[in-house]
Amino acid sequence: MINFNGTIVSQDANIMTQNRAFLYGDGVFETVKILNNKILFLEDHYFRLMSSMRVVRMEIPMNFTIEYLEEQILSLVRTNSLSESFRARITVYRNDGGYYLPQNNTVSFIIHAVALETTIYAIDKKNYEVDLYKDFYIAKQLLSSIKTTNKIINITGSIFANENGLDNCLLLNDSKNVVEALQGNIFMLLGNKLITPPVSEGCLNGVMRRQILSLAKKIENLEVVEEVISPFDLQKADELFITNVIKGIQPITQYRKKGFATNISVQLLGKLNEMISST
Structure with missing residues (x-):
């Protein structure tokens, strides 16, 4: 129906x-x-x-x-x-x-x-591997920040990920910077700094992105910023994770030969579920 x-x-x-x-x-x-x-x-x-x-x-x-x-x-x-x-x-x-x-x-x-089978948000602890999708690029414009029914880049990227045994791909904009994942926004932890690309880079203005930014700012000694992420930054990251309203938070455990921890993503997921249960 x-x-x-x-x-x-x-x-x-x-x-x-x-x-x-x-x-x-x-x-x-x-x-x-x-x-x-x-x-x-x-x-x-x-x-x-x-x-x-x-x-x-x-x-x-x-x-x-x-x-x-x-x-x-x-x-x-x-x-x-x-x-x-x-x-x-x-x-x-x-x-x-x-x-x-x-x-x-x-x-x-x-x-x-x-x-849906699940009620509260939960993290699947299995290995989650991503790579860059470079066949097509996202334009740095207002249309890229809204959800239109034209999602052909996400579709072809999903096919690429499936053909290459990947769980997801990271999308680049026309300046060759990392913008988002196929199904959500991207966050990167570098030391005590949590970074996500600004909407001006062409990423979706995600609803869950907004929640995570707000929750992360409440974590002591964690600097939260919206900055450009280059592909080279991914190799230096301590953590990477993807956010959307259906999954909540999906940690990335592997990008090429680099593995990542999941400490901040687990902490944020706990805060997310606390916020939902209290409203």
């Missing part, structure tokens, strides 16, 4: 040959985690979605409030009462009509949800 413009319908009810999200990537989306009938970091997701719609000049409906979005997501989740944790995606796309130039800027939305 999906939620299509506020109505719960069957999965195949929205196959439309004129869907602009399918034809041109003319859509934006948010992926959220629901725990015990509560959408985590709802306000951050909502305002990023509104900002994304404005950036691509979509018309925001008058009823598209944070309360409306919450109710539309939870109404879909309630159709499956057997799970306490869900992953939901809301995709907003410009309505049919036109070619590159749309006939209007009105929108429709689809929400799809799947149950």
Whole structure:
């Protein structure tokens, strides 16, 4: 089942040959985690979605409030009462009509949800190996910081990772600096300094990135900064980890021949779960 413009319908009810999200990537989306009938970091997701719609000049409906979005997501989740944790995606796309130039800027939305096995965030202690993906680069521009339905770099990078036995890849921008991972933002610990690239470098303005930056600043003797990360810096790092709202924190244990510890990532995950349980 999906939620299509506020109505719960069957999965195949929205196959439309004129869907602009399918034809041109003319859509934006948010992926959220629901725990015990509560959408985590709802306000951050909502305002990023509104900002994304404005950036691509979509018309925001008058009823598209944070309360409306919450109710539309939870109404879909309630159709499956057997799970306490869900992953939901809301995709907003410009309505049919036109070619590159749309006939209007009105929108429709689809929400799809799947149950998750895990509830609180946890770290998988298995080996997690990454490398650089250098076939294509991310542009240092505003569009790179929002979640659009054009994710072809992430798709081809995921295929590359799979073909090479990697768990993930790190993406570079057009200045050849490390920007993010295929499925999340990247953090690097160097001594007592925790570094993540600034959004101006072309990385996604991640919701979990924001939470981790806030939590890390509360750790004593840890300097938290947004700075450029070059590929050469990775070899000097003490820790590397990836963040997103579904996984939380994913430590990187190996980059090429370099291995990494997981102390800070484990500490931050504990603080993340404490924050969630207290709200």
